[in-house]
Amino acid sequence: MPPSDLPTVLLTGFDPFGGATRNPSSEAVQALHGATLAGHRVQARELPTVFGDAWQVLHAALRQHRPALVVCVGQAGGRQGLHIERVAINLDDASIPDNAGQQPRDRPIEPGAPAAYFSSLPLQAVVAELRAQGLPAEVSNSAGTFVCNHVLYRLMHALATDPEWRGTRGGFVHVPWLPEQGSPSLDLGGVVRGLRVVVEVSTGAIGMHRGPVEHTASLPS
Template sequence: MTRNTRPPKSLLITGFEPFPGMPINPTSLLIKRLPMRLPDLFQNTLVQFALLPTTWSGRKSAASVLRAKLQPDAILHFGVAGKRRNISIETRAVNCATRIIPDAAGVHFPHVVLEKDAPAARYSTLPVKALQQASLRAGVPTSLSRDAGTYLCNATLWDSLRDGYKAAFVHVPPLPHPNDRTRPGYLQVEQACINIILETARRI
C-alpha cells in the first residue's frame, strides 16, 4: 500500500431469502444482480453482499458471523414489505417481535420482545433523509417509516444497531403483477436502491 493509498471503507449490503407468503423476494434478486451493476461505481469503498435466511434460528448466527468476518464500516439492509406500494426507509427498530407469523422453517418466535432490559427502540444511524432523497431521484416514491414491523426485518436492524454499527433498513414493495400500475417495477426499484447504496457509500 502506498503512502497516499487509504484502505477501502467497507459496506455490507444484505437481502433476504423467500418466506411464507413471499415466494419471490425482490431483495434476493437485488443481491444477485447488484454485484454485476455496481463494480465500477465506487472508489475507496469495498461493497460486499449477503443473502440472509428468513428464520429466527439463522438470524443471530448469520448476521453475527457476517459482521465478525467482514467487519463493515456500515450495513444497509434490504427487505420486502408485502403491503407497501413504494420504498420505505426505516428510521428505527422496535423491541417487539411477532409470535403469530412463522418463519420460513415454520417456527414462531417465543417472546414478544427481542431483548429483555433493552430500550423500546433503536434509531437508524445512517442519514435516512439523505437516503430518501437519493431514492426519490430515481423517480420512485419513497417515505420515511417508523414501523419496520415485528418480523425478521425489524430484528435484523435491531441487531445491527445494538452492536454499534452504522446501519439502516430499506423496505421495498413486492414485485408487481403485470397489470399492476400502482407499484413501481423492479428495474425502477433497483435503480432507487443503487442510488441509496451510492449515497450510503459517500456518507461512511
C-alpha cells in the same frame, strides 16, 4: 485502489417466505454483489427468514467483511415504493410463522436492552435523492415485528454496544413487491437503482454522526 483494498458495504436480503417463490430484496442485493459504489466494494448476503438464524448469518458476514456500512433489505408487500426505516423496536411478535415454523408473540429480542434503536442512515437525504431520481420513497416509522425488525434491532444493538463496530452505519430498507407478485409494485431494475442511491448517499455521509442513536422508551405492553 484495487477492489480488495476498498472499504466494504454489506447488503443483505431475505429468502422467499410466506409461500412466495421470489423475494425482491435478495434478488436486488445479489445484483449489486461485487459492484464498486462511491469508492466502496459491495458484498451481498441472503439471510434466512428465520428468527435468530438471520442474525447469525448477518453477524458472521459482519465479522468476515468488517463493513463501513450495512444496509439490510426486506420485502414489504402492500407498501408503495422504497421505505427507509427509522427505528427498530425490541419486540418479536409474528403474525405468521417464519420459514422454520417459529411464531414468537410478545417476546423481547434482547431482554433488558433498550426499547428501540434508530437507524444511523441519513434518512431524509436518502429519500430526497430517491425522489429526485424519480423513485417513490418515504421514511417509515415501523419496520413491523417480524424478522425484518428482528434483524434491524440486532444489528443496531451490536453497533451501539460493541466497540468493534464504532463508526459503522446501519439501517434497513423495505422494498415493494415485483409486478408479478402484486400491486403496488416496483420492477427489479428500479429496486436495484434505489439501493444504489441508498448506498451512494449513505457512504457519502459516513463520519457525520458516529454510531447509532438509542431511543430509550419503555417496551410496549
